Amino acid sequence: MVSASAISKVVERLFKTSPPDAIVLDILLEEGEMDGWAILRGLKGFADLHEIPVFVSTAFDDREKGVSLGAKDYLVKPYKPSQLSKVIMHTLLSNGKQGQILIPQAFHEENKG
Numbered sequence: 001m002v003s004a005s006a007i008s009k010v011v012e013r014l015f016k017t018s019p020p021d022a023i024v025l026d027i028l029l030e031e032g033e034m035d036g037w038a039i040l041r042g043l044k045g046f047a048d049l050h051e052i053p054v055f056v057s058t059a060f061d062d063r064e065k066g067v068s069l070g071a072k073d074y075l076v077k078p079y080k081p082s083q084l085s086k087v088i089m090h091t092l093l094s095n096g097k098q099g100q101i102l103i104p105q106a107f108h109e110e111n112k113g
Helices: 004-017 036-045 065-068 081-094 105-110
Strands: 023-025 054-058 073-076
Touching: 023 036, 036 054, 036 073, 054 081, 065 073
Parallel strands: 023 054, 054 073
Antiparallel strands: none
């Protein structure tokens, strides 16, 4: 298992070199991994990263906690996929971003048909 501090260092280095315009985060991660609350706290704790909007997409219904920790929006599954797209695009466009979506290469390779 990878430690939370090791994950934190990798995320900080990656985001400082190529910060995303937005983040979609699930609070419920696999057992034994860092939970989504810790990731949200960590992102909002870094001066270089706290301005990045974080959208929580999860089956866990605790909107108040998510928003209090800095989530831009909190969507409880199940919801229409267009709802997530709408809140992300609205935020990106209001921040002067183009609204392009980046899918990491590792994700693309894992999901080839």
